[in-house]
Amino acid sequence: MKLLSTLLTAILVAIPAVSAAHTCHCGDTSYDNNEIVGAINEGYSKNNSPTKFSGGYPHKFGNTENLSFEDCMEGTLVEYPLKTKTPWKGGSRPGADRVVYLLGEDKTFCGCMTHTGAKHNKFVECEKSS
Numbered sequence: 001m002k003l004l005s006t007l008l009t010a011i012l013v014a015i016p017a018v019s020a021a022h023t024c025h026c027g028d029t030s031y032d033n034n035e036i037v038g039a040i041n042e043g044y045s046k047n048n049s050p051t052k053f054s055g056g057y058p059h060k061f062g063n064t065e066n067l068s069f070e071d072c073m074e075g076t077l078v079e080y081p082l083k084t085k086t087p088w089k090g091g092s093r094p095g096a097d098r099v100v101y102l103l104g105e106d107k108t109f110c111g112c113m114t115h116t117g118a119k120h121n122k123f124v125e126c127e128k129s130s
């Protein structure tokens with residue numbers, strides 16, 4: 001029993017480090033880890049080092065809103081449209097929601113943001129877990 005509970009504890013402690021599952025709630029829409037990571041991967045594979053702040057996705061996010069992405073206090077923010085089910089591939093409207101990640105090969109997830117409930121063309125942060 002002691003061994004079993006030690007093992008269980010070890011497994012439970014190990015899980016968050018192995019697979020931090022991200023979720024975001026933007027307005028009425030919830031996004032799961034696959035959708036969030038899928039959007040980051042799609043953005044990264046389209047352009048892994050965007051240089052502009054507009055004109056197609058992904059692009060750098062200037063954050064004039066001063067949104068607080070606590071895991072991304074240093075580095076350059078990149079935004080990419082966030083969609084349910086399959087990643088946005090261009091050719092349709094990007095919608096209101098975005099994933100934000102750090103420029104660089106680590107593809108660090110920063111958070112999600114949305115135009116829903118924000119002043120014209122600005123963003124507010126979505127609720128997120130992990």
Ligand SMILES: *[C@@H]1O[C@H](CO)[C@@H](O)[C@H](O)[C@H]1NC(C)=O
Nearest residue numbers: 062063064065066067122123
């Ligand atoms: C964001 O922060 C900068 C620097 O502190 C400040 O000048 C600016 O007014 C802030 N913008 C908003 C929208 O709060």
